[in-house]
Amino acid sequence: MSLNLGKRCGLVMQSDIRAMSIECARMGGINLSQGICDTPVPPVVLQSAADAVMQGGNIYTHHTGNRELREAIAEKQKRFSGLEFDPDREVVVSAGATGAMYCAFQALLNRGDEVIVFEPFYGYHVSTLQAVEAAPVFVPLDPSDAWSFRIDDLEAAVTPKTKALLVNTPANPSGKVFSRDELALLAEFAIRHDLFVFTDEMYEHFVFDGLSHVSMAVLPGMRERTITISGLSKTFSITGWRIGYAMCEARWASAIGYFNDLFYVCAPSPLQAGVTAGLRELGDDYYLGLSSEYAVRRDLFCAALSEAGLMPYMPEGAYYVLADTRRIPGATARERAMHILRETGVASVPGSAFFHDGGGENLVRFCFAKEEPVLVEACERLLKLR
Numbered sequence: 001m002s003l004n005l006g007k008r009c010g011l012v013m014q015s016d017i018r019a020m021s022i023e024c025a026r027m028g029g030i031n032l033s034q035g036i037c038d039t040p041v042p043p044v045v046l047q048s049a050a051d052a053v054m055q056g057g058n059i060y061t062h063h064t065g066n067r068e069l070r071e072a073i074a075e076k077q078k079r080f081s082g083l084e085f086d087p088d089r090e091v092v093v094s095a096g097a098t099g100a101m102y103c104a105f106q107a108l109l110n111r112g113d114e115v116i117v118f119e120p121f122y123g124y125h126v127s128t129l130q131a132v133e134a135a136p137v138f139v140p141l142d143p144s145d146a147w148s149f150r151i152d153d154l155e156a157a158v159t160p161k162t163k164a165l166l167v168n169t170p171a172n173p174s175g176k177v178f179s180r181d182e183l184a185l186l187a188e189f190a191i192r193h194d195l196f197v198f199t200d201e202m203y204e205h206f207v208f209d210g211l212s213h214v215s216m217a218v219l220p221g222m223r224e225r226t227i228t229i230s231g232l233s234k235t236f237s238i239t240g241w242r243i244g245y246a247m248c249e250a251r252w253a254s255a256i257g258y259f260n261d262l263f264y265v266c267a268p269s270p271l272q273a274g275v276t277a278g279l280r281e282l283g284d285d286y287y288l289g290l291s292s293e294y295a296v297r298r299d300l301f302c303a304a305l306s307e308a309g310l311m312p313y314m315p316e317g318a319y320y321v322l323a324d325t326r327r328i329p330g331a332t333a334r335e336r337a338m339h340i341l342r343e344t345g346v347a348s349v350p351g352s353a354f355f356h357d358g359g360g361e362n363l364v365r366f367c368f369a370k371e372e373p374v375l376v377e378a379c380e381r382l383l384k385l386r
Helices: 016-027 041-056 065-083 096-108 125-133 153-158 180-192 249-265 271-280 286-309 331-346 372-385
Strands: 089-097 114-119 135-140 160-167 196-200 226-231 243-248 320-323 363-367
Touching: 016 065, 016 331, 041 135, 065 089, 065 226, 065 243, 089 096, 089 372, 096 125, 096 196, 096 226, 096 243, 096 249, 114 125, 135 286, 153 180, 160 180, 180 196, 180 249, 243 249, 243 271, 271 320, 286 320, 286 372, 331 363
Parallel strands: 114 135, 114 160, 160 196, 196 226
Antiparallel strands: 089 243, 226 243, 320 363
């Protein structure tokens, strides 16, 4: 029996994020590489999931999620953005935001379709595009100007094969929060070229310095072509629960739901109940508290990076920061990340994981979503680099 898998298997590699996490665990270090988020889960979320397990909520749900959860997601979206989605026809609950994105790509992209991706990018976005045999096309963000983009670069990236634009806001790894004016430019661009827009809005409640998260689908003409993707992994500190969702017009949601049923059948049943309770019972103060709480963590950690000689690019949102490593020994980002880990016991991700074609070699990414004692210890350890 002979299987011709060499070409495809050659594309499958362990991510730098997981590789650094494994190395950090081997050394007993502090893992600031993976966006694990070890802050407490809201008690109502935990209790409701436990109650669902004990009360028998352990069988398949509808393939697009429990109706109660879809209703709660639609209600929350309307509360924070003003957008209305039909919970029966326009919301699909999946196995995390990554699962929702994979199903959306399967449903709406064909082999060889090109999707414009801003760089630095989140590696799983690119890997997921490649998994469906679509082609990412990279447009750079300018770190010297708050990670801004040039519309000329976008226009230059368009070809007859361009099918979509991917927008991550707040962004991993840069922490960029796209302004309404920037999104309006992207909306005009997408309409002009008749493109889908896939958004990753996972960090929508982690926004700093008085900025606001704006969902692309609220802009004129964009609801019909935007696939809004988010989830509860970060908001409720439940990254291992894998509860994410896609929201879009019914004609797209139907196809996304088909692939969600094919790949995942349904998201974990009792965990759906847990997040439903959280969405229904936690008030606006909880979500606003996330931004203020994580702004304190950001400021603490970025001050330590500066003192350690690792100039941070101050993030506007999410809970990651890219730092300059040009004064750290090593020829590559991976060598520099390993030097930092060996010298301090603090793990980061090589910046090259977020760039194509040799970019990001002078950067590493840290995650500051840690409880205060752990973050303080990481700050103290990094000062060894002074």
